Amino acid sequence: MGAILEFFQKRFEQLKKSLGIVDKKAPISFELSEFMQETESSLQELPNRYKKLYESAPAGSQFFVNRQKELQKLEDSFTNWTKNRFVTCAIIAEKGCGVTSLLNAFLDTIPPTDTIRGELHEKIFTQDEYFNYFNSLLGTQNIATNKELIDHLNDTQSAKIIILENLHHMFLKKVGGFESIKMLFEVISYTTKKVFWIGIFTPETWSFLDKTISISNYFTSEIVMEPLSQENIKEIISKRNEYENLKTEFLPKEESLKSTTFEKLEDDEKQPYLSDKFFKQLHRLSNGNISLALIYWVRAIEQMDENVIRVREIDDLDHSFIKNLSSEALFALQALILHDGLTLHDFAIVMNESHEECRKMLMPMLEKGLLIQPHNKYNINPAIYKHLHDYLSSKNYIH
Numbered sequence: 001m002g003a004i005l006e007f008f009q010k011r012f013e014q015l016k017k018s019l020g021i022v023d024k025k026a027p028i029s030f031e032l033s034e035f036m037q038e039t040e041s042s043l044q045e046l047p048n049r050y051k052k053l054y055e056s057a058p059a060g061s062q063f064f065v066n067r068q069k070e071l072q073k074l075e076d077s078f079t080n081w082t083k084n085r086f087v088t089c090a091i092i093a094e095k096g097c098g099v100t101s102l103l104n105a106f107l108d109t110i111p112p113t114d115t116i117r118g119e120l121h122e123k124i125f126t127q128d129e130y131f132n133y134f135n136s137l138l139g140t141q142n143i144a145t146n147k148e149l150i151d152h153l154n155d156t157q158s159a160k161i162i163i164l165e166n167l168h169h170m171f172l173k174k175v176g177g178f179e180s181i182k183m184l185f186e187v188i189s190y191t192t193k194k195v196f197w198i199g200i201f202t203p204e205t206w207s208f209l210d211k212t213i214s215i216s217n218y219f220t221s222e223i224v225m226e227p228l229s230q231e232n233i234k235e236i237i238s239k240r241n242e243y244e245n246l247k248t249e250f251l252p253k254e255e256s257l258k259s260t261t262f263e264k265l266e267d268d269e270k271q272p273y274l275s276d277k278f279f280k281q282l283h284r285l286s287n288g289n290i291s292l293a294l295i296y297w298v299r300a301i302e303q304m305d306e307n308v309i310r311v312r313e314i315d316d317l318d319h320s321f322i323k324n325l326s327s328e329a330l331f332a333l334q335a336l337i338l339h340d341g342l343t344l345h346d347f348a349i350v351m352n353e354s355h356e357e358c359r360k361m362l363m364p365m366l367e368k369g370l371l372i373q374p375h376n377k378y379n380i381n382p383a384i385y386k387h388l389h390d391y392l393s394s395k396n397y398i399h
Contacts, residue, residue, distance in 0.1 A: 032317055033369030035383045042298045053240040054298050056096060056291040063239050066232045067102050070223050074106045074198075077221040078161075081196045086220060088188055088197045092206045093225035095340065096291025096382065099200055102225070103163060113196075114160040120169035121375070123339070123346050130170075130180040146183050153191045163198045168205035168340055173350050178213055185218045202340050204389070204398055211399070227288025234279045236290055237297055241309065250274035251302055251312045274313075281314050287386045295382065319387040332361050333370070333380065333388060334397040341377035 031038075043051055074089065081087040093099040107115060118137045124130055135143050143149050170181040188197050199219065201209070209215040216222065228236070241248060252274055256262050265273055278300075286293035300311040325333075335350050336342055342350065348358045362378050365371045370388075371378045380388060392398045 032381065032383060033367065035317075035369060035381060036372050039295050039299055042301060046298075046301070046304065050244060050246075050304070053244060054294050056294055062243065063236060064101055064105050065236045065239065066228065067098065067105065067225075070102055070225060071105055071109070073221065073223045074102070075109060077223075078106075078110055078196060081192070084193065086192050088192060088219045089199070089221040089223065090206070090215075090219035091198065091200045091223045091225065092203050093200060094227075094289055095202060096289050097225045097227070098290050099225060100165065103165075103198070107161075114158050115163065116160060117163045117165070119165040120167060122169065122343070122377075123172050124170050125172040125174075125177045125180050127179065127183070130183055146186055149187055150190045153187070154194050156194065159194050159196070161196045161198065163200075165200045166340065167199035168201045168209070171209065172346060173208075173335070173338060174352075177349075181209070181215075182213065188218060204337050205340060207399060208338050228290060228293075229288065230279055230283035233283050233286065233288065233290065233293045237293070245307055246309050247307055248275070249308055249310045250278050251310055253313045256313065278311065278313060281316075285314060285316060289382075292382050317383055319384060322384065322387055322391050328361065329365060329370075330392060330395070330397055332365070334392055336371070336378060336380055337389060337392065337398060341379035343376045344378070347378065 043054065046054070070091075074091075077087050077089045091099055091102070103117075107113075116137060118133075120133075124133050131144055131149075134149055135141055138152065140152060143152060167181075167184075170184060171178050188195075191197075201215075203224075206215065250271060252262065252270075256274070256277075262270065262273065282293055282296055282300075285296055296314055297311070300314050301309060302312045303310040332347075332351070335347065339346070339350070344355055344358055344362065347362065348355050351358055351361075353361075362371065366373060366378065369381055370384065372381050373379070389398070
């Protein structure tokens with residue numbers, strides 16, 4: 001009788017979750033606060049030769065998979081630019097979806113061209129920060145006006161490509177916080193004969209900037225990085241394993257072993273069945289984002305013996321607590337998503353609050369695992385990013 005009651009209680013809880021009904025006191029999972037630390041620990045426990053296989057870093061050409069549509073658009077944009085057409089390119093991509101790998105592949109396919117690559121790690125929203133950044137990027141010292149910057153780029157003998165990753169860091173949502181990016185648009189407008197500009201933005205920042213300053217008017221080519229398919233995710237991970245001659249064994253959970261479907265399988269059908277089940281779950285949890293898929297893959301590794309890697313089925317985190325977050329927390333998280341992370345100083349400017357008040361907002365969320373702080377910036381934990389984004393969107397916090 002007890003087992004039957006437990007079964008129906010479990011099914012009832014699942015039904016409530018599917019309908020969006022949550023316990024008002026739903027706690028934040030302890031696992032969430034340890035998510036990134038546990039992942040890093042799992043990675044460090046691997047033999048040294050395998051660690052680089054699964055690190056969330058730009059993939060080498062041997063691991064590059066199925067970005068042909070985006071690659072072709074980049075090549076077409078570049079070709080049109082070489083014909084003296086006004087061409088500027090924006091790549092709109094989620095963090096960790098492989099945009100750096102795409103750019104590496106693009107540069108390998110075109111004729112050798114003088115290329116400058118920059119990546120913005122901090123907010124640049126004042127004139128001083130703007131000119132300091134470009135003097136550092138271009139190896140100049142005394143450029144102090146946009147005219148001097150435009151003249152410098154146009155006076156060089158060879159045409160060049162300038163790639164700016166995380167270009168969305170060139171604004172801050174405040175009065176006067178769009179000055180730097182507007183200055184850059186002026187430079188882009190006057191230098192396209194000599195420079196093929198490529199800027200990378202997150203979908204949320206692109207949408208926000210288009211609504212506020214019509215950013216799409218300054219880029220003739222918009223390339224959206226689509227989520228990878230389940231087959232793509234499987235292929236990317238399989239290529240990494242094959243590179244080191246690793247065979248994969250999928251370990252079933254107890255409930256899988258007891259399922260009627262599994263029991264009916266022949267021995268040679270069980271591993272393909274478990275593999276398909278694993279990658280379906282991996283694709284769902286990662287939302288087609290390769291960096292997040294690799295994080296979950298590392299967490300799933302149970303054991304590694306010589307050339308065999310054993311992975312267990314992945315459990316999902318409980319995200320129901322998101323519906324219980326306060327409006328104050330949601331406004332704070334909205335600001336972090338729109339800016340792709342903020343330092344305490346910049347967060348205080350955006351929120352128009354003191355550092356102390358902002359610390360009181362951010363620290364509890366950091367301690368509970370909603371946020372991570374890999375450097376100085378507070379960022380959304382990637383394990384809840386998509387769920388949080390969808391919830392904020394449903395409540396019109398972001399559009």
